[in-house]
Amino acid sequence: MVEESKTSDPQIRENPDPHETNRPVPKKVIVIIVLALSWAIGYILMAHPGDEAQWGDNRTKADLMAHSGASTGPVDGAQIYAAQCVACHQASGAGLPGVFPPLAGSEWVLAKESLPVNILLHGISGKLTVKGTAYTGTMPAFKDKLSDAEIAAVLTFVRANFGNKAGPIAVASVQTERQAGKAKTSPWNGDDELAKLK
Template sequence: MIQDLRKDGAQRRENPDPHEKNRPVPRIILAMVSLLLIWAVSYIFMSHPNDDASLGDSRTMATLEGKPGAKAGGAVDGAQIYAAQCIACHQATGAGLPGVFPPLAGSEWVLAKESLPPSIVLHGITGKLTVKGTAYDGSMPSFKDKLSDAEIAAVLSYVRSNFGNSAAKITPETVKTVRDGSKDRAQPWNGDDELAKLKE
């Protein structure tokens, strides 16, 4: 009996074992989330994404769509093609990278007769190529399947009239003639060995 009383007293002195109760999310949190949701939905319906363009950065749809290409019947931007396809190797100045990528500025290959530059761009180059007295041993990819005749003509005309160069423009017709005349070629030009013959 005494032991039972002691045991009962000891149990009363102890805190009950912790257990999980049904505690709902505090009402203040629910109210804040509800207000935030209402504000977000209201903002979507009250915003005007087609406001006056002068309130933004002033770009028009024509600016965002870019210049039309040859397929759309418009002029092709040679500078834009150069920036997208050539600048990584030949650099923004056309000076190339010494010992790695040859310069286009003052290059005898760029300033050669009109049929040679399209031949190079269409089929690419591999092996040793001498530019302005310096030998480069690398490779240039072929662009015959990547660029149209008009695009190749535009980028070559851009290169031949920039970086201190001054040579005649190249027409899409010239590029087409070169493409048709070398359509069976599957390999890039073998640097000086083959291109020297085309230079004559």
């Protein structure tokens, strides 16, 4: 009896209106795509095709690693000199007569470690006498431009070249002087101040 009353209900008796359905991608095709993808990804991961130098520009992975390692290696004083000092003090270290003082044979360069370190950190303005000649230029400060290791390296280079024969500058000395002069914001006032540090 219950059955009869159900089928007589118009909602249940009638079929739903037909409508277009999306035809789903056959399962077989999905399986083939998944298999092909996992093979391809697995191949790239296991075969390292990017390591084959002869397929590219012949630079091996080792070449590229060595290159990136070099830039974090020890700093090169000669390179820093060429980039930061040559414009004024010249490649020969002889300076320009009357304008830029020489670093070659300079009593300031060859003095005790702390003096050239302080000159580089804070710069100089005012009259400075170098090898008997007075200069009144401006030597820029490098405390914001060069790291402790870079200042030590460039000064070690300057003290061992251009005929100079003074010992190397330790990174620790630069650290100490930088710390000591932390509050100093103006350059040294030439002979007046620097002679006292000699």
